[in-house]
Amino acid sequence: MIKSELIEAVAARNPHLYRQDAEKIVETILESIVEALERGERVEIRGFGAFQVRYRPSRAGRDPSNGNAVFVEEKWVPLFRPGKAISDRLNEPRRD
Structure with missing residues (x-):
């Protein structure tokens, strides 16, 4: 699965969200993980x-x-x- 497929899956499971909102959610989660790893956490x-x-x-x-x-x-x-x-x-x- 690639990131765009993950975004589509989030949007499909949450029909009340716009696709761009699902994209922001996935981006925020992934960026938070990367930032924590950068800090050594x-x-x-x-x-x-x-x-x-x-x-x-x-x-x-x-x-x-x-x-x-x-x-x-x-x-x-x-x-x-x-x-x-x-x-x-x-x-x-x-x-x-």
Whole structure:
């Protein structure tokens, strides 16, 4: 699902909202999550999962095309851990 599909889903489930209002809602939620991650905070949405950032130190890596050693700079990476409800739903036996 892409962001525009998420906006359409929010608008479809809430017919009292205009599409542009649904777009503002989705944008506000996503921007709030990003801002919290920028501050180094953990974002937990109960029943869905948790977002956090994790530090990865610099290291020596390998270029897969030729095997030469390359330097990989330090960075902060986002991490998502699904909640139990999502994990349980994804691992239910399918009834095809």
